[in-house]
Amino acid sequence: MKAIMYHKYGPPEVLQLREVEKPKPKDNEILVKVHATTVTSGDVRLRSSDFPTLVWLPARLIFGLFRPRKKILGHELSGRVMEIGKNVTKFKVGDSVFGTTTMLPKGSYAEYVCLPEEWKSGVVAAKPDNLSFEESAALPIGGMTALFLLEKANISAGQKVLIYGASGSVGSYAVQIAKHFGTTVTGVCSTSNLAMVQSLGADAVVDYTQEDYTALAAAFDIVFDAVGKTTKSKARKILKRSGTFVSVAMLTSEKTDHLLTLKALAEKEVIKPFIDKHFPLEAMVEAHRYVDSGRKRGNVVIEL
Numbered sequence: 001m002k003a004i005m006y007h008k009y010g011p012p013e014v015l016q017l018r019e020v021e022k023p024k025p026k027d028n029e030i031l032v033k034v035h036a037t038t039v040t041s042g043d044v045r046l047r048s049s050d051f052p053t054l055v056w057l058p059a060r061l062i063f064g065l066f067r068p069r070k071k072i073l074g075h076e077l078s079g080r081v082m083e084i085g086k087n088v089t090k091f092k093v094g095d096s097v098f099g100t101t102t103m104l105p106k107g108s109y110a111e112y113v114c115l116p117e118e119w120k121s122g123v124v125a126a127k128p129d130n131l132s133f134e135e136s137a138a139l140p141i142g143g144m145t146a147l148f149l150l151e152k153a154n155i156s157a158g159q160k161v162l163i164y165g166a167s168g169s170v171g172s173y174a175v176q177i178a179k180h181f182g183t184t185v186t187g188v189c190s191t192s193n194l195a196m197v198q199s200l201g202a203d204a205v206v207d208y209t210q211e212d213y214t215a216l217a218a219a220f221d222i223v224f225d226a227v228g229k230t231t232k233s234k235a236r237k238i239l240k241r242s243g244t245f246v247s248v249a250m251l252t253s254e255k256t257d258h259l260l261t262l263k264a265l266a267e268k269e270v271i272k273p274f275i276d277k278h279f280p281l282e283a284m285v286e287a288h289r290y291v292d293s294g295r296k297r298g299n300v301v302i303e304l
């Protein structure tokens, strides 16, 4: 099968298209033919070993001290179940699924991937009926991160929520999910993304190139930093006394319940993945160059 591999940390060019052996599912695994995967900001971070200074060493110990331990990158996917191990009960051959490969030995930049039907770090479930494979692949990580952090902030109806970095993957889901909770949402982004963030349902938008969001007159119940580019001390200026700051820099975890909630919200047309660009597997280097720019809007999808 075709897979994109990397054997050293570095620029997008370290990613190479290779022919490798198709994996075989273990007793508790499903073999998925991948129809779509994505390039997340986490993928480019892992490829380039761009870890924050404080966690650089622990991250390299986990992901490979001298070279990447996991040679096939890729965290999100959608596809069809082609084979199942003899102990698998939740899925059958032919099912359409979506999920993640978090902490598995091989990622989703490949024609086939084996996923346990259940494991501690990642998730897989039946794909939303009304979304394409491309849209479904773009939902798990950004969507689960947004949901996890909004729940951590105890979001509830009637609150005022500010999403800083509303045009990214996490940000675009955070706007839609916060609206679903019945809150009033202000999205912060740059000039070219104002219309996009409004189209996601934001009640107000702030252009961070023209205006300092911390000078806004309103008091917010939640400030959600969806790109890791602001701080709690800045956010405090516009937070109510009882307000909460959450950030993508905080530890989050993947839960099957959250993936199923996202599937249900997608099927009710409450949320819709925003797809910025599509690339074929063969153009992975180009796709990584684009995400490296830090300017992607929503999600970048790889079609197989």
Ligand SMILES: NC(=O)c1ccc[n+]([C@@H]2O[C@H](COP(=O)([O-])OP(=O)(O)OC[C@H]3O[C@@H](n4cnc5c(N)ncnc54)[C@H](OP(=O)(O)O)[C@@H]3O)[C@@H](O)[C@H]2O)c1
Pocket: 040, 041, 042, 045, 141, 142, 145, 164, 165, 166, 167, 168, 169, 170, 171, 188, 189, 190, 191, 193, 208, 226, 227, 228, 229, 248, 249, 250, 251, 252, 253, 294, 295, 296, 297, 298, 299
């Ligand atoms: N904790 C977790 O589990 C978890 C999960 C997923 C992601 N993350 C982290 O969350 C961060 C965001 O990930 P993502 O994939 O959602 O991001 P992304 O899609 O790569 O974010 C790109 C967006 O960020 C905006 N942006 C760039 N600089 C900005 C700034 N100074 N102020 C406001 N917006 C800015 C850009 O919009 P403009 O062009 O308008 O600036 C662009 O639309 C990454 O650091 C990632 O590693 C954490």
